[in-house]
Amino acid sequence: MSFTRALMENLRVKLGAMDxxxxxxxxxxxxxxxxxxxxxxRRRSAYAEAAARHTTALVGIGHVGTRYATDxxxxxxxxLAVAHAAVGTELPEDWAEKNGLLPLHSRVTSxxxxxxxxxxxRRLDExxxxxxxxxxxxxxxxxxxxxxxxxxxxxxxxxxxxxxxxTRECEARGWSVGTPMCARYARVWxxxxxxxxVNAKVAAILLGERxxxxxxxxLSAYLVYRPRIGCSDGDRNMMSNIHARGAPxxxxxxxxxxxxxxxxxxxxxxxxxxxxxxxxxxxxxxxYRAPEPRVRLVYAGDAQxxxxxxxx
Amino acid sequence: MNLSASIRGVGYRFTSVxxxxxxxxxxxxGDDLAGISARDAVERVAARAVLxxxxxAELRAHPVVPHEIDELSRMVESTLDEGxxxxxxxxxxxxxxxxxxxxxxTGPTLRALAPGLxxxxxxxxxxxxxxLDLMTVGAKCEVVVRANNTLxxxxxxxxxLQPNHPTDDIDGILYTTxxxxxxxxxxxxxxxxxxxxxxxxxxxxxxxxxxxxxxxNIPTQHCVLSHVTVQMKALDLGCPMDLMFQxxxxxxxxNKAFGISIALIDExxxxxxxxxxxxxxxxxxxETGQGSALSSDAHxxxxxxxxxxxxxxxxxxxxxxxxxxxxxxxxxxxxxxxxQITRAGLEDHFMGKLMGLPMGCDACFxxxxxxxxxxxxxxxxxxxxxxxxxxxxxxxxxxxxxxYQSTSFHDIPSVRRLLGKRPTPEFDAWLNExxxxxxxxxxxxxxxxxxxx
Numbered sequence: 012m013s014f015t016r017a018l019m020e021n022l023r024v025k026l027g028a029m030d031x032x033x034x035x036x037x038x039x040x041x042x043x044x045x046x047x048x049x050x051x052x053r054r055r056s057a058y059a060e061a062a063a064r065h066t067t068a069l070v071g072i073g074h075v076g077t078r079y080a081t082d083x084x085x086x087x088x089x090x091l092a093v094a095h096a097a098v099g100t101e102l103p104e105d106w107a108e109k110n111g112l113l114p115l116h117s118r119v120t121s122x123x124x125x126x127x128x129x130x131x132x133r134r135l136d137e138x139x140x141x142x143x144x145x146x147x148x149x150x151x152x153x154x155x156x157x158x159x160x161x162x163x164x165x166x167x168x169x170x171x172x173x174x175x176x177x178t179r180e181c182e183a184r185g186w187s188v189g190t191p192m193c194a195r196y197a198r199v200w201x202x203x204x205x206x207x208x209v210n211a212k213v214a215a216i217l218l219g220e221r222x223x224x225x226x227x228x229x230l231s232a233y234l235v236y237r238p239r240i241g242c243s244d245g246d247r248n249m250m251s252n253i254h255a256r257g258a259p260x261x262x263x264x265x266x267x268x269x270x271x272x273x274x275x276x277x278x279x280x281x282x283x284x285x286x287x288x289x290x291x292x293x294x295x296x297x298x299y300r301a302p303e304p305r306v307r308l309v310y311a312g313d314a315q316x317x318x319x320x321x322x323x
Numbered sequence: 324m325n326l327s328a329s330i331r332g333v334g335y336r337f338t339s340v341x342x343x344x345x346x347x348x349x350x351x352x353g354d355d356l357a358g359i360s361a362r363d364a365v366e367r368v369a370a371r372a373v374l375x376x377x378x379x380a381e382l383r384a385h386p387v388v389p390h391e392i393d394e395l396s397r398m399v400e401s402t403l404d405e406g407x408x409x410x411x412x413x414x415x416x417x418x419x420x421x422x423x424x425x426x427x428x429t430g431p432t433l434r435a436l437a438p439g440l441x442x443x444x445x446x447x448x449x450x451x452x453x454x455l456d457l458m459t460v461g462a463k464c465e466v467v468v469r470a471n472n473t474l475x476x477x478x479x480x481x482x483x484l485q486p487n488h489p490t491d492d493i494d495g496i497l498y499t500t501x502x503x504x505x506x507x508x509x510x511x512x513x514x515x516x517x518x519x520x521x522x523x524x525x526x527x528x529x530x531x532x533x534x535x536x537x538x539x540n541i542p543t544q545h546c547v548l549s550h551v552t553v554q555m556k557a558l559d560l561g562c563p564m565d566l567m568f569q570x571x572x573x574x575x576x577x578n579k580a581f582g583i584s585i586a587l588i589d590e591x592x593x594x595x596x597x598x599x600x601x602x603x604x605x606x607x608x609x610e611t612g613q614g615s616a617l618s619s620d621a622h623x624x625x626x627x628x629x630x631x632x633x634x635x636x637x638x639x640x641x642x643x644x645x646x647x648x649x650x651x652x653x654x655x656x657x658x659x660x661x662x663q664i665t666r667a668g669l670e671d672h673f674m675g676k677l678m679g680l681p682m683g684c685d686a687c688f689x690x691x692x693x694x695x696x697x698x699x700x701x702x703x704x705x706x707x708x709x710x711x712x713x714x715x716x717x718x719x720x721x722x723x724x725x726x727y728q729s730t731s732f733h734d735i736p737s738v739r740r741l742l743g744k745r746p747t748p749e750f751d752a753w754l755n756e757x758x759x760x761x762x763x764x765x766x767x768x769x770x771x772x773x774x775x776x
Contacts, residue, residue: 058498058502058772058773061498062495062498062499062502064494065492065494065495065498066488066492066494066495066496066498066499066723067723068486068488068495068498068499068502068717068718068721068723069718069719069721070498070499070502070718070772071502071772072718072719073770074506074733074765074769074770076765077506077733077736077737077740077765077769078733078737079719079733083719087696087719088696090721091690091696091728094690095690097690098690098691126654126655126656126691127352127355127356127655127656127659128356128656129356129618129656130356161691220726221654221689221690221691221726221727222690222691222726223690223721223722223723223726223727224690224719224721224723224726224728226726229726243580243619243620244580244618244619245579245580245581245582245619251518251724252489252490252518252724256489256723257489257490257518257724258490281582282582286521302492302495
């Protein structure tokens with residue numbers, strides 16, 4: 012026997028290897044039925060009902076120990092899948108033209124590159140710059156730019172409505188509005204190069220914001236006075252959550268026009284822009300509006316949801 | 324100072340401390356975006372070998388943004404605790420790492436050392452550490468602060484309750500707040516990111532949250548995370564404000580993009596000192612996150628870990644009650660996936676704690692980053708085990724206004740039970756009195772928001 016093996020053997024004896032282990036204690040009976048299983052589907056709690064009149068947050072959902080009930084887990088996973096699907100959706104190449112918008116394209120060449128290289132999403136590719144120079148109206152007060160941003164779903168959804176409402180609000184105030192256009196693979200700062208090229212006083216990019224859980228329909232707008240390459244975030248004013256649960260497009264357009272008006276008056280934007288005393292009217296977002304209810308997404312078995320379509 | 328190394332006969336030569344720090348960093352999409360990362364794993368090790376031999380004194384002499392163009396660099400230099408610094412200045416970064424890991428280097432020693440460290444020293448040590456190294460040292464650090472309750476004691480894990488709403492509907496905010504409290508969340512702060520950044524709405528939300536706090540006698544504090552200038556105006560309107568908030572960046576230029584400067588935060592701090600509704604002595608709240616400097620082209624060729632540490636150098640000037648990194652919030656262009664976000668969370672916690680801050684973490688991902696829900700849940704446990712002061716908490720982790728996924732109301736009691744951690748002592752007593760918790764176990768009224776008035 013080797014020295015090491017002898018040592019190990021010795022140690023085993025010392026630790027009681029010669030004595031058999033005591034018998035394990037008997038296992039308890041499994042109680043029947045398991046004590047804390049919820050009937051499915053559960054009714055919504057009174058608290059959840061009351062809260063739903065004011066928020067889409069998932070409250071009043073109960074718990075199993077400190078964790079979620081199974082139907083909550085499934086709803087969460089379905090909503091996560093919706094968000095990921097929205098992120099993965101791309102704006103079709105011909106969408107802008109089909110909708111009567113001047114098509115622009117950033118320097119990005121793939122969706123993954125779009126996510127990892129915001130610097131390329133902030134600049135126009137050569138063909139787009141040439142097209143802009145050739146076809147767009149120059150020297151305007153306001154240049155709106157519709158764009159995909161992080162949700163092509165939102166751009167293709169409420170994007171056109173927001174662009175139309177905003178254009179109407181601006182024209183109603185007597186401002187000249189630039190050629191309607193739509194940019195693909197675009198980041199916020201793309202408005203600087205576009206605005207500079209068309210010599211606009213204010214550039215306003217309206218773009219899909221990053222999808223939330225179960226959504227992907229939200230738009231944001233970023234406005235900048237005297238757009239030029241080299242502007243930073245502190246030079247911009249923004250509005251987010253332009254969707255049915257936040258500010259609907261019509262209301263948002265009015266608020267953006269008020270903001271653009273302040274920029275034209277004060278000849279500045281961003282941090283130095285004084286927002287005190289702006290008359291937002293009902294566009295201020297105050298007052299009560301019922302939130303859009305959160306839709307139950309998962310039903311096992313035969314369709315209980317009248318919108319269900321068979322998956323091919 | 325030596326700036327070269329060789330690996331298997333291949334020589335690597337670097338031109339500056341800033342370059343060595345950047346190339347020693349573990350892979351981050353943000354450093355790739357800035358064009359400053361190591362070209363491969365071998366060059367990364369070479370940079371680490373060089374860094375391991377650089378002394379802390381040399382790092383002090385070479386901040387990544389020069390004094391001449393950056394007020395943060397100047398402020399850190401002029402306010403450094405020379406006594407604490409002189410105890411470690413001769414150590415190389417490699418020796419410093421080992422000294423930090425020694426069991427004889429205890430929490431109180433690290434707390435005493437904190438004012439003598441520059442952000443560059445802390446970031447350098449971070450780059451030589453594995454995730455478990457970061458957790459080992461992070462867990463040793465003890466940073467205790469006090470407002471209406473006492474945060475950061477050993478064996479505690481706190482949470483911010485984050486009842487955000489896309490239109491600031493105050494009833495919606497309060498429904499979410501009561502739900503969160505009934506799960507034992509909210510001992511660090513009840514903090515709302517407002518959709519509308521005006522003094523009036525800031526004051527209104529603060530006033531209504533204050534009412535809930537007073538009516539239910541809850542030992543915690545509240546905050547509305549609007550821009551610091553907006554909060555100062557809200558104070559003038561005469562509202563209660565327990566904590567004042569601001570996002571920070573790691574360079575003067577980055578802070579300018581946030582619309583702030585040292586002078587402005589000094590002014591806000593002085594105003595808050597005179598007017599805060601909390602018992603103190605700590606009343607500031609700061610948020611940071613890797614990538615914020617680069618996103619405003621204010622990184623000066625430095626990597627995002629070092630710039631993050633510089634945010635902490637800024638924050639510690641004000642002895643804040645809360646600091647947290649919002650680790651996966653900015654997006655995949657800075658932290659691409661689960662491993663990068665996990666690593667960054669542990670790095671930021673380690674660096675903040677080592678600089679003497681009550682460091683929390685918003686462990687989170689945006690839906691366009693490649694991190695799974697399971698990876699995120701793991702990170703919460705890692706942070707809890709690393710002694711993280713607090714995590715966030717939202718209904719199902721879903722921020723319906725900012726559109727990202729964070730910690731949930733259910734996660735907080737789950738992680739606490741798993742790790743044997745409790746909330747702040749004052750809040751713990753309140754939870755037990757209300758029947759929400761029974762020690763570490765859920766109490767009779769757990770998850771029942773009707774327990775709150």
